Amino acid sequence: MRTLRRLAAGLTAVGLTLATGCSGAGSMGASENQVTIAMVSNAQMTDARELSSEFEAANPGTKLRFITLSENQARAKITMSTAMGGSEFDVVMISNFETPQWAKDGWLRNLSDYAEQTPGYDEQDFISSLRESLSYEGDLYSVPFYGESSFLMYRKDLFEQAGITVDQSPDYQPTWQEVAGWADKLKTADRAGICLRGKPGWGEVLAPLDTVINTFGGRWFDEQWNAQLNSPQVRQAVNFYVDLIKRSGEIGAASTGFQECANLFGQGQTAMWYDATSAVSVLEDPQEYPELVGKIGYLPAPIAEKPNSGWLYTWALGIPKSAKNPDGAWKFISWMTSKDYMKLVGERLGWARVPPGSRTSTYTELPEYEKISQSYGPLTLRSIENADPEHPTVQPVPYTGIQFVGIPEFQDLGTRVSQQISAAIAGQKTVDEALDQAQQYAEVVGRTYQEK
Template sequence: MKQRKQAASKCIAGAGALVIALSGCAGAGSLGASDQTVTIAMVSNSQMQDARQLSARFAAENPDIDLRFVTLSENEARAKITASTAMGGGEFDVVMISNYETPQWAEHGWLTNLSELARETEGYDEDDFIPSLRDSLSYEGDMFSVPFYGESSFLMYRQDLFDEEGIELSDPPTWTEVAAAAEQLDRPGMPGICLRGKPGWGELLAPLNTVINTFGGRWFDEDWNPQLTSPEVERAVQFYVDLVREHGQPGAATSGFSECATQLAQGRVAMWYDSTSAVSTLENPASSNVVGQIGYAAAPVEVKEDAGWLYSWALGIPATSDNKEAAWRFVSWMTSKEYLRLVGEELGWDRVPPGSRISTYEMPEYAEASAAYGPLTLDSIENATPLQPTVDPVPYTGVQFLAIPEFQDLGTRVSQQISAAIAGQKSVTEALEQAQLYAEAVGASYREEQQ
């Protein structure tokens, strides 16, 4: 407990400068708003854009509540939401966070207990959430954020190109097979694979951590000694960097989720390993030229099986919100069974936020629309191993992140080093040597706590 409180203090101290930046963000604050204005900070992903589009339906049913949306890029959202919530700034009534932040912030008293509100809301059915996600968003048995959508990771590929080349993958595929397929498919104007290279603990490190895990690597040993220069980690990172440099997309060092989604959706790349939530872009005729041409396979493995990550973009209510009742009315609407059906009926069943509720996969319309990817998505989420993410034992949990407060800063710093290697600015060995120094500072503080 002392360890986490110290980490929280560091987080609060480091967030001060960002709160100043927040105060100048036009439309982001709640100063001058009525008691029934709910300010929502959200990531500008496609599912959230759909929610904003459909929010007129909520407004019509709740005329006493005004909604104010603040949409941010993924890295910017993480920084600003963390700063505001940690400092108790009160800028936002609803924040989009994940299963990384939720348990930690709940322990520090920064979030409202949503299970208490859910139990008072008729028909909300908290037990309908997929258990692995529900548990990951809980603290001491109660949920402190509720999932808007949940995700694991899988390989997406052009089935038509695979058929032309006679390529078949194992189930699950190995990274060795994926690299061979990327080389075979690579041609002018059509890179073999798209992989994230954009710095950020939630950008580049999300897919890369799963590669490190399945190659037998780990960030720390059981005694918090950093392992980023171990042979297993160096092999995994070298493999990832070589793959994206030799057969990946142009500008890989600045490519994140959105950029790779565009590349595959526009038919400019043959494969992509990333979030299962990408189907909302790939299978939507309005945003994709490859609808019906994509095949899906479980997250590639090497040594460790079940390599897929576990993540949820979820909605929480900061403890500092002055509009908790109105905020919950919006949150419970946006994460309800009824909302999921509304998306399907109004926007198309391919755009239903996946991976949050069990009942979603029981809807006949959704089951038909998601036949190619729905069962695999659900299976990947249910089989993710955040409590045992690595081959060898570790003192942390989390697949694509380490569930410790320091990881936001540590992960971002390490990702910058590896992104530089992808850009050709330094070698993988040089990047990992610097990353090891960053990790040593974090590991030392934990070792001191154990003494």
């Protein structure tokens, strides 16, 4: 129960509880054949909801009810409900942060037996790094809907206009110093040189920032769980990130997250964007941004000291132990994460919108997707495969995770630290002041592990 108390206290501390608002389809009363799905309102999930009538047609009598939430809201509501043994959700959208922890605590159903008994499902087709990140003691406890690492997206036409030449060799990794120079040169009165997340949230600003901290030689804790957020390496990395935003980044960066950066890049208001590889599902969609077709270049996550600095993340689907309709839940999950679903998305919505980075077969058995993803598909796969959450930093650490620290307390700790960073980006305090406060938060958490 110690983990549950920590989660409840942490979520309450940041004002995120079960009272969080939501939007859904269907009535509040659950029927025997209803499957209630809690999911994040990202583009790929919106597509799944649009196509859900296909599932209902193939499964007469089964009614799907979706609860769609913003990322921060979804984390809070799903976490609290699952931790408390609530039965309001049959399917929950979680990630490789929650899955192994919740499996260990007994909050999720083991999905390996379900997968093995489902003809043609082929769980071995999932990219191995993602499959391992969603497993506990060798068994799957959630399955990936889409997976991602991070990379640098840039407008090739704007680079050419600015006279910037990019090394195109396969093993080239840009440095953050190079990227900063490009951003400064590309910045204009009405266009940012680069878009970087600044919005509070451990899954918002800290996602890209933690990869910068890692490659600059920083870490959250040393091997003895001593907090390191005010170390010289972390100060250098965060100052670099904040200064780059202030000098050549987007206006209002303290409230800019993934979706806002996607909009800015898609509308030509920023020349570069460092973020999730999954962004291609929107940016490369000719129906969404026809003017961008053929104009986007892709490079590996920028580095300083540590190579292969991209993160590893997956939005996945799991079944809470207390779900009312686990069999119906698996039927839906196996449909939404199947090879056939990938093909359905391509045929119905366009091949650029196929959920990326989950199944190897997406890149090897769908010639239509392989053709349209030539500029980013191989790099996406390579970035995901090279990500190493067991060794995320230059120096050894006692935790796993690249853009997060894989402990329950990180939901609260990461949110609190992110608020300090956002305040520094907004100019409300200095980076040193923000990190001194963040260090105090981290010291409290570190002591609980030193006492074990």
